Amino acid sequence: METNQYIEVFIDESKENLQVVNDRLLDLEKDPSDLSMVDEIFRAAHTLKGMSATMGYEDLADLTHKLENVLDAIRQERLVANSDVLDILLESVEYLEEMIFNIAEGGDGSKDVSSIVDKLKIIEKGEVPVQTSDTTTHKQSPPSSESLLDIDQFEKTVIQQAKADGQKVFQTKVSLSEDCLLKVARVFMVFEVLEQSGEVIKSIPTVEELENEDFEDSFNVIIITNDSEKELEAKILKVSEVQTVEVTPFEVVEEDEKTSGATPDEFSNQEASNNKVQKEEAAPAKANNKGVASKTIRVNIERLDVLMNLFEELVIDRGRLEQISHELNHNDLKGTVERMSRISGDLQNIILNMRMVPIDQVFNRFPRMVRQLTRDLGKDIHLQIEGAETELDRTVIDEIGDPLVHLIRNAIDHGIEQPEVRKQAAKPKQGQLLLKAYHSGNHVFVEIKDDGQGINQEKVLAKAIDNGVISQEQSTNLTDRQINELILASGFSTADKISDISGRGVGLDVVKSTIESLGGSIEIESEYGKGTTFSIQLPLTLSIISVMLVVVQEEIYAVPLSSIIETAVIKKADIMKAHNKEVIDFRGNIVPLVDIKNVFDVPRKDDQEQEAEYYSIVIVRKGEQMAGLVVDSFIGQQEIVLKGLGNYLTDVFAISGATILGNGEVALVIDSNSLIK
The missing domain is CATH 3.30.70.1110 (Histidine kinase CheA-like, P2 response regulator-binding domain)
Known part of the structure; x- marks a missing residue:
């Protein structure tokens, strides 16, 4: 049978079923008495086995079959789902993930699964595998009357x-x-x-x-x-x-303790046996509590990219039509163009929504990772996830995973203390790690918050001075937030020792650059001894954005509306000097001015240059910091298509891209975050 035409569907559905297995196994560890979850895991594993066998991936099908056998033993109550059993089940899920990703990358999905299959066979017999330095042995469970x-x-x-x-x-x-x-x-x-x-x-x-x-x-x-x-x-x-x-x-x-197969996790499963009748009655109720299946189809992301590119061209032509109708001042043409603008706006919302996917696709990898890291480090950490249904553009989703992985690993390794240290500090033994996502305006915010030891600002400052990140003189003028953000500098680390988890002095600077390349920003709030919060701001989409068009001499620039607080016109007499820089008093705040003509070396007009009594200002913000961009005049708000500058202009200061205006001219898009120091 020719299977190439089904490979994409196989990969997508395999990942979905494997995610169900992973999530429900973690839920089962929290409530081993709920065997309805085992049924759900079994169904997902059975589906994966059938698809793998049909596609000819024998190693994948064989491992899934052995996984099924163990799940069936748990379902038949011949085996207790304690931590030792779940460790091996989750390890088998990792094997399955590796094989599926190998297939997605063009491989044949083959892998030596003999070691994990042997472990699954052992626990299927009611025996507990024991890891030794060389080989995996097992302990025999105690015999019973039958x-x-x-x-x-x-x-x-x-x-x-x-x-x-x-x-x-x-x-x-x-x-x-x-x-x-x-x-x-x-x-x-x-x-x-x-x-x-x-x-x-x-x-x-x-x-x-x-x-x-x-x-x-x-x-x-x-x-x-x-x-x-x-x-x-x-x-x-x-x-x-x-x-x-x-x-x-x-x-x-x-049985004596040395030969006993019982573990502390088994001792905690009292409710599973004591309330057998209640459990049997509750299971059908859960099984019947199913939502109505939605009618969906799978669409390749490349097709959506083509659709988005076509619509971007339509947006450019729409701007051109709006300008022509304004110049001709023809009522029928104006009405038609306005109607087309409304329809294209609705079409834009539909296309953007088609590209939006829940951030849960990123979040769902973290519970298992946190579980494993806490066991490796001997810590007790509870991961809480909020807002997993929050949606982001697929392009952003694909890029945000690795930065979040590093921030979470950093919080577990450096942030949250060992249980005995927390006890001495009068903290609960169990550390709390919150992963939260939510919408706000045209942005999505992702927060990673822990109740650990926080950032030692004195240690950070000393390390930053030693590494030459800042000078001794600069260190005296930094705010708490600016000191915290020093840990995002390249090669910066305060770790006393290097571990496999974090602390090599690389990573946080990559996190920052990745997020900023997506048009986002990262902020850090920390209180020493209380905890740390990393807040990431991300755009909903990367392609079509709302901007304010401004004029500088004879050139047109675009400033993203998401960065703008407001626009203003000020008198030249209101400009003050502070530290040899021009500043203004904006609602009680001292805001530095940035002259766009000087930043981009715009050719100046000689006439009336010295006679201007008023300045047009665009107040922009990055976190709590603000700046006033000095321009010549405002054109107005407009939706534009953000285009890259190409392979030869990849690192232009304070320019994030360009757009084509309705009259065919090119306008550069200003990255205001780069202008705020």
């Missing part, structure tokens, strides 16, 4: 307590007649007898499987009762179509 009736720690505790109180514990095997027609009814009658005689601790198959008639002719139960073996057997045999009843004492096999 392999199908393995009990967890809570059930063992209940049984031991019952025996201490003088009660009896029996394993009862009930076999129905081969010609029994209403097996479910007979099972119900047997359970009614058992519940009148004592307390049922466990049943194999499970209650749900018995109700669904998903068993042969026999089933086993463990019961705590005051009846004798013969009394219990006689009561059950009174139920018609019960062929045989085998009642034997159930003994708990004791």
Whole structure:
């Protein structure tokens, strides 16, 4: 079968199913008693296995099949989903991710999966793998009276307590007649007898499987009762179509700690066993709580890029038509152009929305990463995610992942302290890490906030002076925010030791440059001993932006509206001098002036140069800092298509791109962030 035409669909759907497996496994660790999540994981893994086998990726299908077997054991309650088991399941997810990304890059998806398959086989048998320096060994789980009736720690505790109180514990095997027609009814009658005689601790198959008639002719139960073996057997045999009843004492096999397969995580799963009936009743309710499936189609991002480029040309022609209609002053032409402008505006919103994807596509990789890092570092950190549904342009989504990864790793490694250090500082043992996204105006803000030790500004200043980032004289005039932002300088690090996680002196400067290349900015707020917040501001889209067109001599420039506070006209007499620089008093704030003619060396006109009594000012802001851009006049607001300057003009100071105006002229787009020091 020719599979090339299906490869893109396979990759997309495989990533989606794998994300479901990853997310639900992390949820299962928080609530091991909720087996409905296991069903969801199993379905996603089963779908992935089927697609992989169909496409001919044998290693992928084989590993997924072994993963299915373990999930089925958890679903059948033959295996407890403790941390040791979940470690191996998540490790297998990493293997699957690597293979899928290999396929996406043009590979064949082959990988040596023998080691992880061996681990999955071990835990499927109820054994716990142990990592050693050379090989992976395993510990044998303790035997029970019957392999199908393995009990967890809570059930063992209940049984031991019952025996201490003088009660009896029996394993009862009930076999129905081969010609029994209403097996479910007979099972119900047997359970009614058992519940009148004592307390049922466990049943194999499970209650749900018995109700669904998903068993042969026999089933086993463990019961705590005051009846004798013969009394219990006689009561059950009174139920018609019960062929045989085998009642034997159930003994708990004791184990020493060295050979025990039980882990602390198993001890915490008491609710899973204690509320079996409640769990069985709650599962169908969750299964039925499904939303209506939306009708969607998959569109290659390259097609959307082509559509966006065509629309950008339409925006340029729209501007040209608006100018022509204004010059001709023809009413019918004006009306038609206005209508076309409204329709193209609606079309623009639709196209932009088509390119918008939830930032959840980036956020969903972090819970597993945080889990692994906290275990590696011996820390206790709770990751909270808010606003994952916030949407961003696909281009921005593709670029923002790596900066966020570095900031989160930095917060875990350097920000949040070890539990014993937090305890000495009168902080909760568990550190808090918040990852938050939200819309504000034409921007999306992403915040990474921790309640760790914060930034030691004295240490930062000393390191910055030693590294030559700033001089001793400059250090005396810096605000707290400016000191915090020194850690974004190239090669800057205050780490006392280098680790594999962070602290090599590279990274934060790359984070800053990546974010600024997207038209965004990053700010840092920190209080020593309390925590740190990194706030990233990103544009909703990179291609069509709203600007203020201004005139400087005979040239036209565009200033993004997102950076503008307001425009003003001031008298020359209102300009003051401070530190040999021109400044103005803007609503009680001293704002420095930046003359665009000087910045871009615009050719000057000789006439009336010295006679100007008024200045046109565009007040722009970067965080809490402001500046006034001096221009000759304002043209007005307009939506423009932002174009790059090409491969030969990649690093032009204070210019982020260019646009084609309605009259065919080219206007440069000013990067006001570069002008604010």
